[in-house]
Amino acid sequence: MRVVGTRPELAAARASSSGTVAVVMTMGALHEGHAALLRTARAEADTVLLTIFVNPLQFGPNEDFDRYPRTMDADLALARSIGVDVAFTPPREVMYPHGEPVVRVNPGPAGELYEGASRPGFFHGVLTVVNKLFQLTRPDVAYFGEKDYQQLGLIRAMARDFDLPIDVRGVPTVREADGLALSSRNRYLAPAERSAALTLSRALRAGASAAAEGADAVAAGLAVFAETPEVKLDYLVLTDPLLGPAPAHGPARLLTAAWVGATRLIDNVEVQLP
Numbered sequence: 031m032r033v034v035g036t037r038p039e040l041a042a043a044r045a046s047s048s049g050t051v052a053v054v055m056t057m058g059a060l061h062e063g064h065a066a067l068l069r070t071a072r073a074e075a076d077t078v079l080l081t082i083f084v085n086p087l088q089f090g091p092n093e094d095f096d097r098y099p100r101t102m103d104a105d106l107a108l109a110r111s112i113g114v115d116v117a118f119t120p121p122r123e124v125m126y127p128h129g130e131p132v133v134r135v136n137p138g139p140a141g142e143l144y145e146g147a148s149r150p151g152f153f154h155g156v157l158t159v160v161n162k163l164f165q166l167t168r169p170d171v172a173y174f175g176e177k178d179y180q181q182l183g184l185i186r187a188m189a190r191d192f193d194l195p196i197d198v199r200g201v202p203t204v205r206e207a208d209g210l211a212l213s214s215r216n217r218y219l220a221p222a223e224r225s226a227a228l229t230l231s232r233a234l235r236a237g238a239s240a241a242a243e244g245a246d247a248v249a250a251g252l253a254v255f256a257e258t259p260e261v262k263l264d265y266l267v268l269t270d271p272l273l274g275p276a277p278a279h280g281p282a283r284l285l286t287a288a289w290v291g292a293t294r295l296i297d298n299v300e301v302q303l304p
């Protein structure tokens with residue numbers, strides 16, 4: 031595996047890549063969710079490129095940029111064990127050589143909902159860095175997790191609307207045995223918070239079961255949140271698979287975000303409306 035941190039090194043590594051090139055973008059602190067993306071890429075593409083960059087542009091002024099976990103040595107060891115070909119680990123000056131970008135990708139109205147409503151500017155920051163990393167890595171295919179479902183949808187929309195010749199593929203959410211969606215931010219949780227964090231996946235499962243029986247998915251999920259008042263619900267919404275209004279029948283998506291102590295977690299599940 032080649033580890034590169036500059037644009038010329040990345041360009042050289044990219045130029046010598048053969049066949050289908052896949053990219054997996056991350057902010058590091060890799061876990062089995064990231065590993066699933068990398069293994070899928072390894073199985074489906076000839077060259078696998080991993081990017082590790084904690085993007086300051088997508089963090090609000092009071093968010094956790096400074097304390098975001100950074101575990102580079104372990105990340106590179108995991109990537110090596112999966113057979114990643116190139117790891118791009120740019121410092122901030124390499125990604126943003128001219129300082130804060132003046133022009134940013136506008137995520138449109140869907141970027142103002144849910145995560146965008148709670149984290150103003152979040153999707154502008156995400157799509158801007160994803161667009162830059164697409165330009166720098168020029169992949170044929172890119173893998174993103176369904177755990178960040180709204181992010182996946184907006185990246186797909188950006189690829190379509192900006193005519194990017196990139197196949198954006200979603201990978202199902204990897205969970206702990208008890209249902210908690212893996213997330214780098216889980217490592218912030220104290221033991222009691224780790225138990226309370228199960229409220230998110232329990233509420234989503236309750237919502238999905240209720241919906242399958244023709245009952246109200248959101249009401250069923252809210253009932254679960256009500257049992258754990260120490261978990262502060264941000265949103266619990268039923269949408270169509272493209273994040274539009276919930277359909278009357280067929281596939282839908284139930285999305286949630288909540289605060290467990292000082293840690294904000296998100297999760298979502300597919301729901302079938304009879």
Ligand SMILES: Nc1ncnc2c1ncn2[C@@H]1O[C@H](COP(=O)(O)OP(=O)(O)OP(=O)(O)O)[C@@H](O)[C@H]1O
Nearest residue numbers: 056057058063174175177178203204212213214215
């Ligand atoms: N549990 C998971 N299952 C599948 N994909 C995941 C999972 N967690 C993260 N990913 C995906 O990995 C990629 C990189 O995500 P990121 O580095 O932000 O990790 P994260 O665990 O989501 O971190 P955070 O806790 O900061 O949200 C994204 O495409 C994200 O959707």
Ligand SMILES: CC(C)(CO)[C@@H](O)C(=O)[O-]
Nearest residue numbers: 055056057085156159178
């Ligand atoms: C896509 C991403 C790497 C952009 O910084 C980030 O939002 C993430 O890790 O999901």
Ligand code: BAL
Nearest residue numbers: 057088089156178181
């Ligand atoms: N996992 C998406 C990136 C973020 O929450 O900042």
